[in-house]
Amino acid sequence: MQQTEIETAFAELVKNITGTQPARIDRDLHLDKLGLDSLSKIDLAVAAEDRFGIAIPDEDLERFVLVGDLLDYVHRTTA
Amino acid sequence: MAKTFRIAIVGGGIGGLTLAVALRQRGMEADVYEQAQELAEIGAAVALSANSTRELRRLGMGDALATVSTEPGELIYRNWRDGSRIAAHPVRENMNYQQICGAPYYGIHRADLQRILSGALGGAGLHLDHRLTEIRDLGGAAGLSFANGRTIEADLVVGADGVRSVVRRFITGGDDTVYSGTSAFRGIVPVAKLPALPDPGAIQFWMGPDAHLLHYAIGGNADYVNFFAVVEYPKVWPHAEKWLDSIEPGEAAAAFAGWHPAVVEMVAQHLPVRWGLFGTRPLLNWYRGAVVILGDAAHAMLPHHGQGANTTIEDAITLAELLPGTALDGLGPMLAKYQSLRRARTRKIQRSSWITNSLLHLPDGPQLAERDQRVTRFPEDFGWIHQFDALQTVHDATQTQRHPAPPHA
Numbered sequence: 484m485q486q487t488e489i490e491t492a493f494a495e496l497v498k499n500i501t502g503t504q505p506a507r508i509d510r511d512l513h514l515d516k517l518g519l520d521s522l523s524k525i526d527l528a529v530a531a532e533d534r535f536g537i538a539i540p541d542e543d544l545e546r547f548v549l550v551g552d553l554l555d556y557v558h559r560t561t562a
Numbered sequence: 563m564a565k566t567f568r569i570a571i572v573g574g575g576i577g578g579l580t581l582a583v584a585l586r587q588r589g590m591e592a593d594v595y596e597q598a599q600e601l602a603e604i605g606a607a608v609a610l611s612a613n614s615t616r617e618l619r620r621l622g623m624g625d626a627l628a629t630v631s632t633e634p635g636e637l638i639y640r641n642w643r644d645g646s647r648i649a650a651h652p653v654r655e656n657m658n659y660q661q662i663c664g665a666p667y668y669g670i671h672r673a674d675l676q677r678i679l680s681g682a683l684g685g686a687g688l689h690l691d692h693r694l695t696e697i698r699d700l701g702g703a704a705g706l707s708f709a710n711g712r713t714i715e716a717d718l719v720v721g722a723d724g725v726r727s728v729v730r731r732f733i734t735g736g737d738d739t740v741y742s743g744t745s746a747f748r749g750i751v752p753v754a755k756l757p758a759l760p761d762p763g764a765i766q767f768w769m770g771p772d773a774h775l776l777h778y779a780i781g782g783n784a785d786y787v788n789f790f791a792v793v794e795y796p797k798v799w800p801h802a803e804k805w806l807d808s809i810e811p812g813e814a815a816a817a818f819a820g821w822h823p824a825v826v827e828m829v830a831q832h833l834p835v836r837w838g839l840f841g842t843r844p845l846l847n848w849y850r851g852a853v854v855i856l857g858d859a860a861h862a863m864l865p866h867h868g869q870g871a872n873t874t875i876e877d878a879i880t881l882a883e884l885l886p887g888t889a890l891d892g893l894g895p896m897l898a899k900y901q902s903l904r905r906a907r908t909r910k911i912q913r914s915s916w917i918t919n920s921l922l923h924l925p926d927g928p929q930l931a932e933r934d935q936r937v938t939r940f941p942e943d944f945g946w947i948h949q950f951d952a953l954q955t956v957h958d959a960t961q962t963q964r965h966p967a968p969p970h971a
Contacts, residue, residue: 522946525913529906538844540740541916 484535484561489554496530510551517550535561567890569593570706570716572694572729574601576608576672577857577874578722579679582687583621584882593716594683595708597693597723601680606750607671607780607788609765609868612663613950614875619665620953626678631668632784633659634765639937642770645760645822649938653765662941663948669765669778669788671750675871694723697732697853702890704852717890719853720881722874725840726803727859733850738843741799742864744919745807746837747791747814751828753779758823762787767922767937768825773817774922775825776868789828790865792839793817794923805838839864841916844909849897856881861908866918867947869911876952877904883956903959911947 490508498504501518519527528544531537531553537560547553567590571578574596582592610618610631618627633654638647652658659667680688691710697719698705704719721729726739753762765778777789791814800807813836814829842862848855857874881900888896924933936943 522910522914522943525910526906528913529909532844532846532909533906536846538846540843541841541913544913 484558486554486558489535489557489561492534493531493550493554493557496527496534499530500526508550508554510549510554512550514547514550514553531557537561567718567885568703568716569718569720569885570595570704570714571720571722572706573722573724573859574598574680574688574690575722575724575857575874576675576679576871577878578720579676579683580618580621580875581720581722581856581878581882583679583682584617584879585885586683587621588882588886590882590886591687592720593687593689593714595689595692595694595706597691597709599691601676601688601690602673606748607669607778608675608871609778610668610670610675610875611868611872612659612665612667612948613952614872615668616665617875617879617952620879621682623678623682626681627668627670627675628666630674630678630782631666631670632763632779632781633666633668634763634778636761636764637940638761638764638766639934640766640768640822642768642773642821642825645768645824648769648934649940650764651940659948662945664951667765667948669780671780671786671788694728697729699851699853702852717852718885718893721853721855721859722857722878723855723859725805725842725858725862727855729853730842730845730855730859732853733847733855734845738845739862740841740843742839742841742916742919743797744792744794744839744864745796745799746793746839746865747809747817747829747833748789748837749828749831749833750780750786750788751831753785753787755831756787756824756827758827759787760824768822769922769924769933770821771925772923775818775821775828777828787828791818791825791829792866792919792922799838799840801838805840806835807838808834809836841912844912845905848901848905852893854881854897854900856904860904861912863908863912864915864919866915866922867911867944869915869947873908873911876950877908879952880904880956883953884960899959903955907950914947 535557569592571594574594585592635654637651639649693709696707707713768775772794775791777787780788814833818829856877
């Protein structure tokens with residue numbers, strides 16, 4: 484999957500969960516700053532798995548700090 | 563149509579039996595294949611929360627369950643050493659939990675739950691001494707071979723065969739079991755042998771550095787306490803195929819030395835084994851052809867939300883409600899629906915249980931204040947788990963009420 488395609492899909496997922504469409508996806512933004520509590524963070528991970536057709540092991544999920552970490556992971560595993 | 567649907571359920575545990583009973587309630591028969599020579603649940607006790615007791619009531623088991631269960635008075639979080647109450651939430655008191663969640667919370671011996679479920683099934687269609695060895699894709703059906711030499715064919719195979727599921731291996735092609743790095747000592751103790759225990763009728767978490775102990779009362783008279791004590795080792799599980807490891811006498815007691823006397827009394831019991839705590843990797847596919855999984859086989863989780871058995875019952879009800887009216891050639895879409903209704907929810911609980919582990923095991927220090935704040939918010943934080951209505955969720959998703967509203971809804 485292309486990076487831009489992933490970013491567009493990711494923005495849509497964030498919108499579905501927080502109700503707010505991010506103006507743009509900032510790769511350097513901390514995942515904690517997306518306006519998600521710990522539960523909706525799980526919602527986002529599960530939604531990303533479904534959307535991108537991947538399964539993210541918990542130990543990998545814990546290593547994601549920035550939005551870009553998650554996007555790169557999706558890019559790598561869908562390549 | 564329903565008569566021609568051959569359904570084989572692999573595993574006669576809580577999930578397999580619940581599915582068979584729920585299918586019969588809907589006019590469908592299934593065959594349950596259990597590897598054991600007799601039904602004998604291991605694992606002591608189980609806590610049933612409203613998300614499953616509401617379904618078991620709908621299956622007509624409400625009275626039978628109430629007779630052999632204990633409703634905890636309160637949910638209490640305590641400090642590991644001095645036993646001080648960090649947070650407490652009424653459960654049975656003022657019917658608080660039932661008011662919020664719509665059904666009761668029960669502590670019950672697994673053997674009692676299994677007896678009620680198998681009693682409802684009545685022995686018909688239950689095949690003991692059937693250990694599954696192979697599944698063959700027959701294109702539109704599946705063939706099963708058992709260790710006793712028998713082979714059968716089915717139009718739908720449901721793997722309710724636990725964390726080390728043989729059926730899952732057929733679906734994913736690998737072993738998706740993951741050891742958590744944590745293990746547990748567990749036991750059932752008469753309340754009379756626990757003089758230091760405050761509030762023996764409550765469900766209580768004792769939280770300490772790198773360990774916690776959870777207990778709740780079970781039985782119709784609340785005279786036994788089931789406890790579950792979790793530690794952060796061994797880092798590597800020593801067995802490939804077993805999740806029980808024999809331990810030396812006194813090993814559990816040594817792990818909780820210095821804890822509150824009530825905890826010390828519990829782990830001082832004869833505890834011959836350690837339970838490795840395993841999960842499954844998040845799976846993308848819960849079905850392949852005519853073969854599908856439920857319960858621990860699909861989403862084994864750490865027990866810290868007490869949701870393994872409860873989500874298994876939700877799975878079984880969901881599948882049972884989707885099956886009637888499905889044509890043989892409509893199996894794929896039905897199984898896709900089942901997965902879409904179940905995967906995100908169980909994944910979320912799986913993940914949340916994992917996070918809860920570290921929350922329960924914090925060392926003494928500055929993080930404790932935040933943790934203690936969080937456990938005071940239990941109803942807000944965990945209502946989504948307990949208030950869930952599996953049957954209603956299927957109805958909402960299918961928009962068709964194929965069956966009359968259940969009497970205990």
